[in-house]
Structures are given as C-alpha cells and as structure tokens.
Amino acid sequence: MIENLREMVVEDPGFYVSIVGLAIGTVFGFIVYVTNFCTMGSISDILNFGDYRRFRSWLLAAAVAIIGTTYLKNAGIADINSAMYLTPNFNWLANIVGGLIFGFGMVFSGGCVSRNLVRAGAGDLRSALVLIVTGIFGYMTIGGIIGPLRISAFGSTVVDLTDYNLESQSAGSILSLFTGFDATTANLAAMVVIVAALLIYCFKDSSFRKSATHMFAGFGLGLCVVAGWMITGLAFDEFADQAVPIASLTFVRPTGDTLEYLMRYTALGAPGFAVVTVAGALLGGFLGALVRGRLSLITFANSKDTVYNMFGASLMGIGGVLALGCTVGQALSGFSTLAVGSMITFIFIVVGGVIGVKYMERLIMADV
16 A cells, blocks of 8 residues: 555655645644644743743644654665764764754744744734844855854864764664664664653643643644655655655745745756745635634734844744754654754753743843
8 A cells, every 4th residue: 555655755755745735734734723732831830930831732742753753764764874963974063052042932922943834824924024134044054154154163163973883863773873772673772772761741730731722732733754764765765766755744945945945946847845834834824713703913013023023033943953843853853763853952042041941031020
C-alpha cells in the first residue's frame, strides 16, 4: 500500500506536496488558534501563574512527533536521515546563540512566528508586519548583509562529527559512540528514554490530564509534524531533476520564502512545501477566528508597541536562521528527528524566553 501511494505521489510531487502541505498548514493553524497554543505564552504562564499546561502541551506535541517520525523512518516511508537537522556539521554555538536570540525576540513580538501567522490570518495587522520583518531579517541573515557576520562569527565553531566516526548528530548516533550499541539499537533506546521522560512529565500533572484542550493541541500539532515528514518523504525521489527535500513544519525561513514567492511567482513556478504551509497556517488562523467569531482588524496600540514588535521580529529572523529553526522548526520538527542540535536549540529558546519575559516585566514596571 505504501509503495503504491509513493508511486502516485512521485508521479506528480509538486501537486501532492502543495495540496497536502496546504492542508497540514491549515490544520496546524486552526489548532493553534482554537486551543490558544502559544510557546511564548507557555513560558509566561509558568513565570506569572505557575501554570505548566501550555508548556506540557508543547512537550506532548514533541513526544507525539518523535514517535510518529521514528515510525516513518523505520518503516521506510521517509528517509529522515537526510533531513537538514541531522547533518554531521554540528554548530553548537549557533544553536545556543540562535535559540537565545529567538526566544528573547518572540517575547517582544507577542509570540513566535507560528503564533503570529495565525493571528495575522485572524486580522491582526501587527502580526502581519511582524511576519514581513521576520522574513526580511531571516533572508538578510542567510545571504544578505548580516550573512558575512554570521559566517565569521559561527563558521569556525562547526564540529564535523564525521571526524568522530559519526554519520549524524542524532542522539542515537552519539549514544552508540559511547555505548558500543549498533546505530539502530541506540536510536531506539534514545527514542524510548526521551519519549518516556516527556510523557511522564506531561501526564503526571492532574490539571493537564483534565484539560482536553491542551491534550488535543499536543496530539494534533505533533501529528501535523509527522504528516509533513510523511508527504515529503513519499515525494522524495533522488533521481528527479529537482528532488523534493525531506522536511516538515518550520516557519522562519519559509516566511521569507513566501515573501520571495509573492514577488517572483512567475519565475518560481509551483510553490514548495514551505510556502504552502505558511499559507495554510494563515488560512487556519482565519478559519479558527471565523468559527470563534473573532475576526477583526487589530493594529498597534502606540509607537512603543510598534518598536517592541519590530525589534522582536528582527531578532526572530536572525535567531531562527542561526539556530536553523524556531519553536516549531527546531523544538518540534527538528526534535522529532532526535537531533542533538535541535534539543540544544529547544532548551535555549526557553531560556531566551524566560529572560525576555523578565526583561519585559522590568520595562513595563519602569513605565508605571
């Protein structure tokens, strides 16, 4: 059955990736909106109210994504080893600094890129401008004016793991180096331990177990990540003139890609997975707001609000590129591959978010 499905998708990968990617993005955006899923908000909940439910929802999504991605890999449905997160070029410093910058920035822009996407879909003009600025600064960091600075600052910190006889930066590969286990056994052991720890942490809390909304968000968003790996995995054909890259949900560079696509549509042809998932998240936010009766145009409260949001957006663009992803791209999609760099980024996004919330509180108090 899988092979028949693969043959069908490979015959017209652009069509199937676009259609399914749009559907995945739409479901993702709808779930984010109707459940109020927000990674920045989860950090704020912990610091201000001692409420860990949204944070646990984020971790549950990661656990579900890990389980599903491991299945796709072991079943031969998607060659997860070729995902960008598992490259043997391990840039630990970029993961740390990028995570900190992104986490700090998302506080000032009122949420991460995915949150701003669904808010923009619901009519928030502030979020629309945040997305534009994030995309521009992301591209500036990739190959624009900030690019040379990025290379000079972080190019020398890359560790080539092949020097240590490692083919990737997966937790299983590194575990096999220290234990002597074969790669398959080590990957399975790492997956079981990490998933068990995440699930125990999530479900040991009775308030989380009683919250259908938070559990639904965790399961639903985790499955969206798995679906992304599945469709791009089925569409991948190494012999194609332009092979579809193995990928799943991420939103920093794709936001810039979407801006480029809007400006150069006639030269670029059919949109790729990244662009259609961004469009889908916008549509999902629109549908969520429509269902909840919350469609409305919202703009900045004052000039200070504008400056804060633009500052945060620029940091998210820079940090997201340095770290190779965001709260979704690294903390869910990357984490689902068990890439050590993704785990480091996840941790430091949270640390950056905590610092950002504390600093924002100081700024607010200074204005009182």
